[in-house]
Amino acid sequence: MSGYGASNIVDRLHPESVRVYLITSELVRAVHRGLAIKSLKQGDDPEAARRHTAHLDGLDWDVILVRDKEFRARSTPSGKIILHTGCFDLLKTDEEIASIIAHEIGHIVARHSVERNLYRRSWFPSCLRHYLLQRQELEADHIGILLLGAAGYDPRIAPATIETVKEKLGSRKACATHPSTETRLQLLSQHKVMEEALELYREVKANYSLCLTLRSMAASPEFGRFLLGE
Numbered sequence: 001m002s003g004y005g006a007s008n009i010v011d012r013l014h015p016e017s018v019r020v021y022l023i024t025s026e027l028v029r030a031v032h033r034g035l036a037i038k039s040l041k042q043g044d045d046p047e048a049a050r051r052h053t054a055h056l057d058g059l060d061w062d063v064i065l066v067r068d069k070e071f072r073a074r075s076t077p078s079g080k081i082i083l084h085t086g087c088f089d090l091l092k093t094d095e096e097i098a099s100i101i102a103h104e105i106g107h108i109v110a111r112h113s114v115e116r117n118l119y120r121r122s123w124f125p126s127c128l129r130h131y132l133l134q135r136q137e138l139e140a141d142h143i144g145i146l147l148l149g150a151a152g153y154d155p156r157i158a159p160a161t162i163e164t165v166k167e168k169l170g171s172r173k174a175c176a177t178h179p180s181t182e183t184r185l186q187l188l189s190q191h192k193v194m195e196e197a198l199e200l201y202r203e204v205k206a207n208y209s210l211c212l213t214l215r216s217m218a219a220s221p222e223f224g225r226f227l228l229g230e
Contacts, residue, residue: 010065017065023098024063030151075104077113090168099161106143112136133177145197152204155197159188
């Protein structure tokens with residue numbers, strides 16, 4: 001992979017590689033699940049969710065774990081998530097790791113790479129470029145917190161993760177392409193944003209509980225005798 005030597009890429013069978021792959025798979029499935037739930041609740045056409053994610057069809061989704069002490073994650077328009085092992089030094093739980101990966105998937109869902117190609121043109125005003133790139137990061141935060149909820153992760157982990165990173169790395173001032181930590185927390189703490197994510201989370205958890213109940217019923221001898229009319 002461009003930019004990384006083969007020796008720096010963690011083997012796919014390594015426990016941490018398997019771990020991030022499973023987390024990423026849950027979040028990728030949540031892309032379609034979350035939009036479908038939201039579409040149905042808003043009374044949209046059943047095909048609305050599919051249209052919103054049509055550009056994701058055929059993507060070669062993958063997550064690559066790279067040995068690097070730097071705390072960093074990024075994504076490519078082809079569906080690849082690159083995660084540095086340095087992230088594990090700060091974040092320990094699956095929920096925290098999911099928060100970082102969900103943000104990167106948010107960039108892919110929003111097709112930010114297409115916009116960035118425009119922003120990089122020499123004639124594009126630099127002051128406007130910086131503003132729009134920072135807005136992309138906030139949009140990825142918003143999409144990411146919705147994906148967490150749709151994947152069954154408590155979305156409140158998103159601002160908590162940002163706080164954890166802030167405590168361990170220190171507060172970061174807004175740079176040319178990224179908003180400040182405070183600005184990101186302000187967005188994710190908005191009642192409307194958090195409630196939207198929590199609604200998806202509750203919906204997924206309710207459906208999961210129903211599935212467990214039905215499985216339990218189906219496995220019981222009483223249910224078997226009921227089906228047989230005994």
